[in-house]
Structure formats: C-alpha cells, structure tokens
Amino acid sequence: xxxxxxxxxxxxxxxxxxxxxxxxxxxxxxxxxxxxxxxxxxxxxxxxxxxxxxxxxxxxxxxxxxxxxxxxxxxxxxxxxxxxxxxxxxxxxxxxxxxxxxxxxxxxxxxxxxxxxxxxxxxxxxxxxxxxxxxxxxxxxxxxxxxxxxxxxxxxxxxxxxxxxxxxxxxxxxxxxxxxxxxxxxxxxxxxxxxxxxxxxxxxxxxxxxxxxxxxxxxxxxxxxxxxxxxxxxxxxxxxxxxxxxxxxxxxxxxxxxxxxxxxxxxxxxxxxxxxxxxxxxxxxxxxxxxxxxxxxxxxxxxxxxxxxxxxxxxxxxxxxxxxxxxxxxxxxxxxxxxxxxxxxxxxxxxxxxxxxxxxxxxxxxxxxxxxxxxxxxxxxxxxxxxxxxxxxxxxxxxxxxxxxxxxxxxxxxxxxxxxxxxxxxxxxxxxxxxxxxxxxxxxxxxxxxxxxxxxxxx
Numbered sequence: 368x369x370x371x372x373x374x375x376x377x378x379x380x381x382x383x384x385x386x387x388x389x390x391x392x393x394x395x396x397x398x399x400x401x402x403x404x405x406x407x408x409x410x411x412x413x414x415x416x417x418x419x420x421x422x423x424x425x426x427x428x429x430x431x432x433x434x435x436x437x438x439x440x441x442x443x444x445x446x447x448x449x450x451x452x453x454x455x456x457x458x459x460x461x462x463x464x465x466x467x468x469x470x471x472x473x474x475x476x477x478x479x480x481x482x483x484x485x486x487x488x489x490x491x492x493x494x495x496x497x498x499x500x501x502x503x504x505x506x507x508x509x510x511x512x513x514x515x516x517x518x519x520x521x522x523x524x525x526x527x528x529x530x531x532x533x534x535x536x537x538x539x540x541x542x543x544x545x546x547x548x549x550x551x552x553x554x555x556x557x558x559x560x561x562x563x564x565x566x567x568x569x570x571x572x573x574x575x576x577x578x579x580x581x582x583x584x585x586x587x588x589x590x591x592x593x594x595x596x597x598x599x600x601x602x603x604x605x606x607x608x609x610x611x612x613x614x615x616x617x618x619x620x621x622x623x624x625x626x627x628x629x630x631x632x633x634x635x636x637x638x639x640x641x642x643x644x645x646x647x648x649x650x651x652x653x654x655x656x657x658x659x660x661x662x663x664x665x666x667x668x669x670x671x672x673x674x675x676x677x678x679x680x681x682x683x684x685x686x687x688x689x690x691x692x693x694x695x696x697x698x699x700x701x702x703x704x705x706x707x708x709x710x711x712x713x714x715x716x717x718x719x720x721x722x723x724x725x726x727x728x729x730x731x732x733x734x735x736x737x738x739x740x741x742x743x744x745x746x747x748x749x750x751x752x753x754x755x756x757x758x759x760x761x762x763x764x765x766x767x768x769x770x771x772x773x774x775x776x777x778x779x780x781x782x783x784x785x786x787x788x789x790x791x792x793x794x795x796x797x798x799x800x801x802x803x804x805x806x807x808x809x810x811x812x813x814x815x816x817x818x819x820x821x822x823x824x825x826x
Contacts, residue, residue, distance in 0.1 A: 368716065368717075370397075370398055370399060371398060371720065372719060372720040372723075372735075373395075373398045373399060374395065374398055374401075374720075374724075375719065375720050375723040375724070375735055378390050378391075378393075378732075379391040379393065379403070381407060382424070383422055383423060383424045384412055384414075384415040384417060384422055385412065385415075385417060385420065385422050385423045385424075385753075385755055386411070386412060386417075386420065386423075386753065386755035386756060386760070387409055387410065387411060387412055388409075388410055388412035388414070388415065388732055389407050389408070389409050389410075390407065390408045390410055390727075390732065391403055391406075391407050392404050392405075392406045392407060392408055408727075408730065409730070410727065410730045410731055410732040411730060411731045411732065411756075411760055411763065411764070412732050412753070413731060413732060413733050413734075413750045413751055413752070413756075413764065414732045414733055414734045414751060415751060415753070416585065416616065416617040416618075416751055417617075417620065417751070417753045417755065418585075418588060418589040418617055418618045418682055418707050418751075418752075418753060418754065419588055419589070419594070419618045419619075419620075419660070419664070419675075419678045419679065419682060419753070419754050420678060420753050420754040420755030421618070421619060421620035421656075421660050421663075422620040423620070423755070427659060427663070427668070427670070427671050427674075428620065428656055428659040428660055428663070431655055431656075431659045432652050432655050432656050432659070435651055435652050435655040436652050439651050440651075441650060441651075441652055442650065451648070451651065451654070453651060453654045453655065453658065454472060454648050454649070454654055456658060457472055457654050457657050457658050457661070458470045458471060458472055458625070460658060460661040460662070460665070461613075461625050461627055461661065462627055463665065464595055464661060464664065464665050465583075465587070465595060465596065465598075465605055465611050465613075465627045466595070466598070466604070466605035466606070467605055467606075467611060467627035467628055467629070468628070468629050468630045468633075469627070469628065469629070469630045469633040469634075470625050470626065470627040470628075470633065471625065471626050471627075471633050471636050471637055471640075471643065472623060472624070472625050472648070472649065472654075472657075473623055473624045473625065473626075473642045473643070473646065474622075474623050474642075474646050474647055474648060474649045475622070475623060475624065475642075475646070476503070476584065476614035476615070476616050476622070476623060476624035477503045477624075478503075478624070478642045478646065479503070479612060479614070479623075479624030479625070479626060479642060480501070480503035480504050480506070480507045480582065480612060480624075481503050481506050481507045481510065481642070482507065482510075482640050482641040482642035482643075483507060483612070483626055483636060483640055483642065484504075484507035484508050484510065484511040484513070485507070485510050485511040485512070485640075485641070486635060486636050486639045486640045487511070487549065487578075487580075487610070487632075488511050488512075488513040488547055488549055489511060489512050489513060489546075490512040490513065491513075491538065491543075491545065491546040492511075492513040492514070492545060492546050492547040492548070492549065493513060493514050493515075493516065493533055493545045493547070493548045493549070494508045494511070494513050494514070494515045494516070494549050494550075494551055495516050495517075495518055495526060495529055495530070495533075495548065495549070495550045495551070495577075496508060496515055496516070496517050496518070496550075496551045496552075497517070497518065497520055497521070497551065497552045497553065497556075497563070498517045498518065498519055498520050499520045499553070499556050499558065499559060500551060500552070500553055500582070501553065501557065501582060501584070504551055504553075504582060508551065513547075513549075514538075514539075514545075516529055516533075520556070520559070520561070521561060521563065521564050523564055523567045523568070523571065526550070526568075526571065527571055527575075530548070530571060530575045530577065531575075533545060533548055534548070534575060547578060548575075548577040548578065549577060549578040549579070549580055550568065550571075550572070550577050550578070550579050550580065551580040551582070552568065552579075552580070552581055552582070553581070553582040553583075553584070553585070553586075554581050554582065554583040554584075554585065554586030554587070554590075554596055554597035555583075555585040555586035555589065555590060555597065555703075555706060555708065556585075557584075557585050557708060558708075558710065558736065558740060558741055558747075558749070559701050559702055559708075559710060560701055560702020560703060560706040560708035560709060560710050561701070561702050561703055561706070562586070562590070562597055562600070562703050562706065563581070563597060565581075565597055565598070565601050565603060565608075566601055566603070569603065569607050569608075572607070578609045578610070579607075579608050579609050579610070580609065580610045580612065581596075581597065581598075581608050581610070581611050581612070582612050582613070583596045583597060583611055583612060583613040584612070584613055584614040584616075584617060584624075585617055585708065586600070586613075587613040587614075587617075587618060588617070588618025588619065588660075588664055588679075589617065589618050589682065589707050590705055590706070590707075591679075592679075593664075593676075593679070594618070594664050594675065594676075594679045596611070596613070598611075600705070605627075609628060609629075609632075610626060610627075610628045610632065611626070611627045611628065612624065612625070612626050612627075613625055613627075615653075615656075615657050618660070618664075619656065619657055619660045619661070620656060620660065621649075621653050621656040621657045621660070622649070622653055623649045623653060623657070663675035663678075664679075678754040679754070681754040682707055682752065682753065682754040683705060684821055684822070685707070685752045685753070685754065685756050685761060686704075686705060686706060686707045686709070686752045687704055687705065687821040687822075688758070688761055688817050688818070688821040689709055689750065689752055689761050689764065689765070690702070690704055690706075690709050691704070691813075691817060691820060691821055692761070692765045692813045692814075692817050693709065693711060693765070693768060694780065695807070695808035695812075695813050696765065696768065696769050696772065696778065696807070696808060696810065696813060697772065697778030697779070697780050697781075697807045698711055698712070698768065698772060698777060698778060698779070698780060699711075699712040699779050699780045700712070701747070707751065707752040707753070708749060708750075708751060708752075709749070709750040709751075709752060710736075710747045710748070710749050710750075711747060711748045711749075711750060711768070711777075712745070712746075712747050712777075712779070713735070713746045713747055713748060713775075713777060714744060714745065714746060714747075714779070715746065716737045716738075716743055716744075716746045718746070718775050718777065719735040719737060719746050719748070720735075721771075721775055722735060722748055722771060722775060722777070723735045723748070725767075725771045725774070725775075726748075726767060726771065729763075729767045731763070731764060731767055733748050733749070733750060734748065734749045734751070735747070735748050735749075736748075736749050750764070758818070762814055765810060765813060765814070766810060769810045778807070781807075
C-alpha cells in the first residue's frame, strides 16, 4: 500500500514554507523512484506548523535576522559554556513569557525531550505517560531508566486509578515507595488536535503530590489569549506545573527547544543533561529569530506594538472558522475548537492518496497521516492553520473539501456538531409551525454564517 501512495509523501519544496509553499514537480514510473522535471507549483500551505506566520522571508523578524547574518555571519562555535549574551537574553525572555523562574535552551527540539528525563528521573521512579505523547517523550522516558506506565488519552479516571495503585502498592516485588512519580502530557496533541485536561490534572496533582511535565511544543504561541500556552488558555498559574517544555520550530519559525522550571531544576539540567553537556548552542541567526518573535508575542517591541496579539487573534479565528465550516459540511473533525490542528477524518487508508492528489490538483498542500502515526483505520488529513491565512484562503479550502468530500464519500457526520440551522416556518401561517432543515449545510451557508458564528462562545 505504501508504494501506491508514495507520491503523497516527501514532496520536495523550495523557499519558505509560509502562507504558500512551492512544490518541485516530479514524475515517476514505479512510484518509488522520482525525477524532477524542472517546473514548480505554488500551493496554499496547510501542511506546516507555521501557527503565527513567522516563517516568512520578509517582515520585522526576517529583517532582524538578515542584519545579524550580515554583522556576525551564520556560524556559532563552541558548546554551551561559551554562551553568548543573546542566548542568555533568550532564556530570560522564555522564562518571562511562560511565567517560570528560569529557562534553558537546546539546539534541537527532539533532543530536548530525549535528554532531559534522565536528569529528572532515574531507576526507582515512575513516569505516567499519556498514550498519545510524542515519540521524543517516549524515547527520553525509556532512556531515563524509570518505570513507564501509559494511560489512555486524557482519561483522568484511569490516571487516578494508576496513581492510587502506585502510591499504595509501591514498586513491583519490593513494594518500596516510588522515589518520584511524574505525569507527562502534551499541552496540545499534534495528531488529535486535543488539549490536555489541565484543570483535572492539577486537581489530581494537589491530591496525590506528583510532578507534572507538560510538552508545549504545539501549544506555546498557538493557544491562550496571550499566546502563552495551555496554562494561559485555562487561566492557570504556570507555577502549578513543575516543568514546561516547548520548541521553537512551530510558532517561532526557528529551531531548537527549551525547558522552563524552577532555578534549581534548570541548574541541574545545565550541568548534567546530555543535550547541554555534549550539544552546541543555536546559531546567532536562529537565536535572533527566536528573540524577535518572543518580543512580538510578549508585546515588548515598541516598533511593532500589538502585532503579536493581532497574529494570535487571527490564528484563533482561522482555527474556529475552518473547523466549524468542515463540521457543517458534514465532515468528522477531531480536536478542540480552538486548536490550529484540524484532523479531517478519512478513515479508509485507500482514500488518503485520492484526497491528497485532488487537493494538490487544486493547488492546496495537505498532510495525510496513517499507520504507524495513527491506527490504520483512523487515517486522516491533518490541516494546519496559520495566522498568515486569509478568509479567502480558508474559503477556497472549504470549497475544495466540499467537492472532494462528495466525490470520495467522506461526509460521515450528520452535521449536528456544527450546530443546526435556524428553524423556518412551514408555510402554514395559521399554525405557525417551524421545521428544522437537514443538518448538512451548503457551502454558501457555511461562508455566509461562518464569520459571525466563529466568534461565538463554544463552551
């Protein structure tokens, strides 16, 4: 099956993956070996985690990075002990943004999770991990030597049961108390578009006294009224979460990762984490990109006051508008309504290739996902919304999905999750009875009502 759909993956690109992305056209005879044909196609980009639209070749952040490259070059020699002033400033900015005492920056996001768990926990400790946590969390947890138990996604009753069992029974065989118990979750899950149930987790934390690790790779900058992640979204003091991890590859348009926590934890990570001891600091242009986006998000740039807030508001509207429109057209869409990750369910893996090719034919780039990233029977198209998208862009996506959904029979939903239409009079003036139309909406109705309804309170 993989060979039949190979052309839907690893498409070569050129340029910056911003609002639009340029795909290099290619041909193949066996769908295994591909040859470039020298032409390119400019497509609307719904395949990149460019949440705030900072992945661009122009604008205040790009101008600042260009100035840094012209002044200092692109290289960065030396490990972390030779930290630059800019690196220290970025760490201070991160700590202020997320509301923690201190922060530490890593040069690679995956390596951040892969190398910090062995510093935080060890043999004799227990990690309770959400079943949909990212591979980097699973990898780091295994390397730590701690025992790992998985609980069903966002199932707080099972999590509480495992906590009670761990505290009352202790370690296997010896029944000695666990040295530490840590719960690891993501703020925003990248395949489902769901958020962790943070209020309930904190209730359990106060009751059972465990350590809480939150991976905010997808939530930092993307959700919350101030773009400060899942704690900001639920109006919770970040102090209640012990460790906040995030990456700079999504909302910031750069690369690398960070960990924010108390000063003692950060000091230990700085001295003992393999990602710090054996890694190198990010290059100066990368740090400049991170610093400039942080200033915009935190509204600390006097020359571009309010731009970060405007981008976050656009992202929230775009996420709600597209998700609500797809629901009303009859698609099954996973995830939270405020999530910029919109998984459109295809279910049948054979429909993945057809959906991807038809969207590309309409000059729209999307990502299709199946096993091993998701169960085979839960194949999907993952649409990634950006603040750089306009309403016209999203209308063209809805139009394309409407046509393709009819052709591929993808409209499995009744449409009720998008809200029923307003009842109309049945024509009998004497009775005045109202009838409710079938739940599926037409594209024209979705576009007409979408802007107003996307601004309503959903919860």
